[in-house]
Amino acid sequence: MRAANVTSQQNQYDYIVVGGGSAGSIVAARLAEEGAGSVLLLECGDAGDKHPETLTEDGFKYAFANDDLMFHRMSAPQEGCGGRKLFLGTGRGMGGSGAVNGMVYTRGDKRDFERWPKGWHYDDLVPHFEAVEKRIGIRPRVPTPFAQRFIDASVSAGFTRKDGMNDGELGGVVGCNDMNYDESGRRSSYRAWLHERQVPNLQIVTNASVRRLVFGDSQRAVGVECEIEGQIKTFDVSKEVVLCAGALETPKILMLSGVGPRQEIEAQRIRLIKDIPGVGQHLHDHPNVCVFYRAEQPVDFKYPQLYGFDAARRPAHAQTNEAPDTCFVCFAAPGTLHQSMHRMVPLIALPGPLYKLGFLRSFYRVLIDLAFKLPWLQRYVSTVFGIVVILGKPDSRGSIGLNSADPAAPARIDPAYFKSPRDRETLLAGIAKARQIAEQPALAQAGAKPLSLGGTNASEEKIWKWATAATMTTFHFCGSCRMGDDVDSPVDTKLRVKGLRNVRVADASVMPEIPVSALNAPSMMIGYRAANFILEGKSS
Template sequence: MNREALSGNGHSPEDSEFDYIIVGAGSAGCVLANRLSADGKNSVLLLEAGPKDTNLWIHVPLGYGKLFKAKKVNWMYQTEPEPGLDGRTIFQPRGKVLGGSSSINGLLYVRGQHEDYDRWRQLGNSGWGYDDVLPYFKKAEDQQRGADDFHGVGGPLPVSDLGHPDPLSAAFIAAAAESGLPLNPDFNGTSQEGAGFFQTTTRHGRRASTAVSYLRPAKARKNLHVETAALAQRILFDGRRAVAVEYGKAGALRTARAGKEILVSGGAYNSPQLLQLSGVGPAELLRKHGIDVVLDAPGVGHDLQDHMQVRVVMRCTKRITLNDVLNHPVRRILAGARYAAFRKGPLTIAAGTSGAFFKTDPRLATPDIQIHFLPFSTDKMGEKLHSFSGFSASVCQLRPESRGSLCIRSAEPTAPPEIRINYLATEVDRTANVEGLKILRRILRAPALSSFVTEEVDPGKKVSTDEELLNFCRQRGSTVYHPTSTCKMGGDPFAVVDQRLRVRGIESLRVVDASVMPDLVSGNTNAAVIMIAEKASDMILQDAR
């Protein structure tokens, strides 16, 4: 065993054993590192394949646009050709940096619906109903509006109101109300349905990733050791007990042993990939790539789910959009100066200012569509904004039926996995997206927005029938960046972890991240992942007693 590189923060070069090894310093891993090291009794090693979060654009809210194609902090994954999207491959950005995807995401704080978690419980996961998880949402939160029945203060994670209100975002909410939706000041309160402003994981105009909010306060602890640029290559086993992690750093192969547990927090793509590389996964797949089978676990990489989005672009009558600011050299410089001096202005915009949740069918119990409204427009997220004054809004189906898979391509840890999501594979999904677009168009044509709109640019007047709208979804649909469920929790044959997130059939190994979700939550996933890690931290410490 190579013992050289485990020095620092109280560990000598010879000390290669820790109580807990956490693989992945993302939204979940940073939470685990903070909570498990808090009492000083446990030695914790946190491994991150990417660098430290020193990139300036990580900390500027609007900087997510600069990080879409930033290879140093982004895994830059692609799906295989998607049959339901005219054979297109869909870009899948994932964070490869301290903070993981919480360092490059769109910053929206949306928990999902109460019913999502009650459904998890009904699937056999006791302890995961809404009443069970609400205390962990509150524990994590430092809510700008103060504490109430649904929100907490004093937690590590800042949750703030929109810092840069603009007339277009407010007009969208008014237009939604004119279209019959209720006004909703809190999507994370009593009910999700309605239109309102999103809250964000920011404070004082800066991004509050889990690296900032959880890891930074803990980094000086002598019992916590953080290794960046450290790619986990496989988990080592003694029989069916996970005992060590082999990882590469600076051209050397290193091994760290875990006295208590190994916690895999690589996310919905990297966690199943690591398990498969380590011999835990579908036996036929592992043997195909010459990997010794530790456990035939057909559910590893199975049941992949993601939210899809389809955007509508409008041409604006006034030069008040972000397109107008960033495409004008003087206005762009002034916006940068305002942000540098006061942490205010358009650079504080998240990937959704206002939005709405609604039902495409009145017979549904809860909303099945989410709208993200943005005061700018582009052909693809992360690319240059349109030269004209434009704004956009996207339809996102909240509970897709379509299921995909993730499989390793080889036994080489650096090879990107094979990702198949199967967007629009079912009639329910196709109908929901078409009906969602029809309702969104109705909102965008409501009186409150009429003074701001000259025309619908995309899809435009040429697209009107259901068949044309579905074809538009196939041609332009993309991801909202919410992959989940590839190591899902439950008791069925494809469940990978139990209700305490322990890998079934393996000792001393858990998965803690979005991959354990039994199914997608009805909204953005980051808040739910942080909650999962908060709850997991308590379970891990309880089980160690």
């Protein structure tokens, strides 16, 4: 990465961007490129070149399994998931979650944005999406024979074939989704805006864990305090701080800085800067379950390229165009199951503090590696696929709070999965639709046999009991610092934190309602637009 023309001894900057992920890479690069002033980008993880798998087209599965590239977080016990604590990891290091995800690029359905504030509806956002897409490049993959079987089965179950899926119309469609990649590797925002170019007036400091924003006598941020190699250092800021740390970290940083709900802040004896009750509230995510099958032939694709979107209760072949509330993804076990087990098995087998012991994690991963060398297991896994049912428009809302004034202590994160009865109904309808897809001739002729839930006669209660035990996150956290004109939204429509003079938020935490699709594309769009707001204000 070639990005610094500012000496490392510099302590004061015009702008400080916190977080080098999907949005932060764009904000920092654009402010520096377009002459807004000196810019400091603080990233808590490693430089991109330290982990080459974050830059390659095929490296996503290895990145997901790399402990250095994901935060280790567990949720509060989830009543809707049998009291379990769920893994809530997100990407860390340059590129953030955009460096470890499956490179899926979807803007969302037009109707996803109808409840966003004025100026943020789909037609308002198209130029900003297009600007991002021009820089990173997007395209779908050509379906393999087995991938085509899944598409054909979905069409038989009432879906319409559509590849790309970035025209804002996602109701009842299935196909090969757009992805941000090319022949040379992953096209994350970090790679497109920072890694490939020299950016003047930009200093990037990695392995810098932000502890808090520093405020003067007014509600104006004057610096950012962080920990670098065990030392506490404060960087001064003269114009703005832009928080791009993600929906689980940004509200935590604000509360540690004294900005947020009074009771959360004063309970930890932190000096209150601004009482903003909405900080950390309205958290939501896409929970999912995967219905597994085994075919008689090997599954011949390895990327998360096959997507369907639908209203879960829509009857097959009905002519209505309802807004989609569920996403269906065909998961190929041969391509990613080995590395997914590297990540998930230690989490399940080593609860609490035991997980922190690296030698125990390594022990389980060695066992997994040995198991995957067994020829019979390789043959078995080569034929396994799943249909991931994602609750795309959850009704439930959760929250984030502080457990401690210590920045190193984990936040209290409650995604409140299935708190709303409507979410249970939608997920059950989505599971039924996934099973209908698997029963269509195109997959039945491939010998697809269920490994989850057995035959078609399982009771609703049995299915729900399985679902509560199988639910996991899709890592699409948002809404915890939502923007809006209403008094309950802590961020305004130009992404400024209300009541503060020079702090903005530019990441998925500002989304007032989650799109039905993946959040990487909207997050990059938000970063692009945040830079526009700052640059427009500078010139006005």
